[in-house]
Amino acid sequence: MLPLLKGIRVVEVGAVVLGPYAGQILADLGAEVIKVEPLEGDIARHAHPQGAGGGALFVNNNRNKRMLAIDLKRPEGQAALAKLLGTADVLFHNMRLDAAERLGLGPDAVAAINPRIIHCSATGFGRGGRYRDRPAFDDIIQAASGLAGLGALQAGTPQFVPTIVADKVAALHAVYGILAALVSRERGGEGPFRVEVPMFEAMVAFLMNEHLSAATFAEEGAPGYPRLLSPDRRPFRTADGWIAVLPYTEAQWRRFVEEIGRSDVVMQPWFAAPQTRQAHVGELYAILAQSLTARTTDAWIAALEAIDVPCSRIAMPADLLTDPHLAEIGFFDVPDGFPEGVRRALPQPVQFPGIATTGDLPPHALGADNRAVLADCGYDNAAIDALIAAGVIAS
CATH class of the missing domain: 3.40.50.10540 (Crotonobetainyl-coa:carnitine coa-transferase; domain 1)
Structure with missing residues (x-):
């Protein structure tokens, strides 16, 4: 107190x-x-x-x-x-x-x-x-x-x-x-x-802070923040479990696609600009989903932390009771x-x-x-x- x-x-x-x-x-x-x-x-x-x-x-x-x-x-x-x-x-x-x-x-x-x-x-x-x-x-x-x-x-x-x-x-x-x-x-x-x-x-x-979206500017604009509403934005399967991965900046996406051997994605004309990359976010999430099943969760955590791409294993509420960070801070x-x-x-x-x-x-x-x-x-x-x-x- x-x-x-x-x-x-x-x-x-x-x-x-x-x-x-x-x-x-x-x-x-x-x-x-x-x-x-x-x-x-x-x-x-x-x-x-x-x-x-x-x-x-x-x-x-x-x-x-x-x-x-x-x-x-x-x-x-x-x-x-x-x-x-x-x-x-x-x-x-x-x-x-x-x-x-x-x-x-x-x-x-x-x-x-x-x-x-x-x-x-x-x-x-x-x-x-x-x-x-x-x-x-x-x-x-x-x-x-x-x-x-x-x-x-x-x-x-x-x-x-x-x-x-x-x-x-x-x-x-x-x-x-x-x-x-x-x-x-x-x-x-x-x-x-x-x-x-x-x-x-x-x-x-x-x-509506983010979901007012296009309706902020136009009467006919549809509410909804596209990245968050993509059906491919979800926990992803790995070889032995589930993981959350969120490359967000151009540099993070670039490092990720290079890690999985998909450097061709970087060459797409829409990749460099945030606005056009956002318009293709569904394709990027699909690439994420397809690639992550190739390794275990632990392997992905190690690889993604090494290239500084935000990630986390999917914790269940029971997992929080033994989470090492929470244990360290009491x-x-x-x-x-x-x-x-x-x-x-x-x-x-x-x-x-x-x-x-x-x-x-x-x-x-x-x-x-x-x-x-x-x-x-x-x-x-x-x-x-x-x-x-x-x-x-x-x-």
């Missing part, structure tokens, strides 16, 4: 991946992140597979946080959260807009409690369009944003990417939005300090203090050389910090006991 955001209090009303992933990044950077859960807990706590500390999805997205379990549907719960928001620098939620309004977490209601708070909401679709009230999950956004459709352009059928990519992309947008708002506020900005992160729009911007090491049943943990990958860090804290049990957090907000023991007795907060 880093000290960069020390003194910043973030209230995260998030569930599953989007909210918790963003909150964890802020917590890793040193913010005091208070995760607000319903009395039954974030559903990721109960997701399969289960182990020490709950579901793996929960364990991997909720380190370094304090946990408050409270019934926000009760007026007493909303009053307690309002007191907490009065002490906070940031509120971040990933609820639908109407649900947030019902719970008193709309931007106007929160600003009335704390005018300096940064209100960040991550929703499925932006509030300005006709989709604003649609429910959204990762698969829905992959479908609506064009990500699944890219598979059809390349391979003939739509395909989902097998990772929760829309949630995580939106979470990263939320983090930089919150940090930018914090900088503005600390430099005297007057607000209102509101950040809105719609998953749909975030993914469209993310994908990537999956479990911090001190984590439950004994946790065999591997994930680090904050962004490094800040020269800045001292402290050990990460494991995800806390549901409601573990109820008393401490509410005491910070001015509740005495009797008032906290009364909330427990009334079933407003977890015991």
Whole structure:
């Protein structure tokens, strides 16, 4: 855990991946992140597979946080959260807009409690369009944003990417939005300090960065970045496995075709110029595919590294657990203090050389910090006991 955001209090009303992933990044950077859960807990706590500390999805997205379990549907719960928001620098939620309004977490209601708070909401679709009230999950956004459709352009059928990519992309947008708002506020900005992160729009911007392509310049231009959509851009078979190879520059392609004895390719009139070489990228990929079956993966790695052509063997997720580079940097090491049943943990990958860090804290049990957090907000023991007795907060 880093000290960069020390003194910043973030209230995260998030569930599953989007909210918790963003909150964890802020917590890793040193913010005091208070995760607000319903009395039954974030559903990721109960997701399969289960182990020490709950579901793996929960364990991997909720380190370094304090946990408050409270019934926000009760007026007493909303009053307690309002007191907490009065002490906070940031509120971040990933609820639908109407649900947030019902719970008193709309931007106007929160600003009335704390005018300096940064209100960040991550929703499925932006509030300005006709989709604003649609429910959204990762698969829905992959479908609506064009990500699944890219598979059809390349391979003939739509395909989902097998990772929760829309949630995580939106979470990263939320983090930089919150940090930018914090900088503005600390430099005297007057607000209102509101950040809105719609998953749909975030993914469209993310994908169309390169795939807007010819449509950037012409009404009739077809979207799609040709090199990425070539059916021959894929993992390639070797004599004993699979490999990724990406000659990109003219020099890299030249060295590669010379390595495989195809110097005739260099003599083609389209080879020298990037634009014409790009137009023939399918032919180049076909040459790649045909040649790579002649040697083993290890032989190709050695040969391609020797001529400085980018390459990698195709790693399966299980291979990462024994990857020598990750082992050397202690990537999956479990911090001190984590439950004994946790065999591997994930680090904050962004490094800040020269800045001292402290050990990460494991995800806390549901409601573990109820008393401490509410005491910070001015509740005495009797008032906290009364909330427990009334079933407003977890015991």
